[in-house]
Amino acid sequence: MDITTISTLAAHLAAKHDLNPKDAKNIVTDVFAEIVNSAKRGEIVAIQNFGKFTVKDRKAHQGRNPATGEPSPIPRRANSPTPPARRSRTPSTANKREPSI
Numbered sequence: 001m002d003i004t005t006i007s008t009l010a011a012h013l014a015a016k017h018d019l020n021p022k023d024a025k026n027i028v029t030d031v032f033a034e035i036v037n038s039a040k041r042g043e044i045v046a047i048q049n050f051g052k053f054t055v056k057d058r059k060a061h062q063g064r065n066p067a068t069g070e071p072s073p074i075p076r077r078a079n080s081p082t083p084p085a086r087r088s089r090t091p092s093t094a095n096k097r098e099p100s101i
Helices: 006-017 021-040
Strands: 045-047 051-053 056-058 061-064 071-074 077-079
Touching: 006 021, 021 045, 021 051
Parallel strands: none
Antiparallel strands: 045 051, 056 077, 061 071
């Protein structure tokens, strides 16, 4: 499996749009930085056919250690659940039945 990095995205952009590779990398980095900064400000960043970026605050609460059953405090945290847009999802074949003979 190939991994796409900021550098590879920038290289593709530079080749496709006849840009300087350094300028293309700065553009890609700035786009991702703006997505992160907007989400941190509490804004919803919706990119059509790609997904929505938001930050959700999770309150501190009391959990339980599943192995021992002891109460365990879970601290407050923020996370960014980003489900992919419907169009960008790959169809799952796990739930499809094989035809019976």
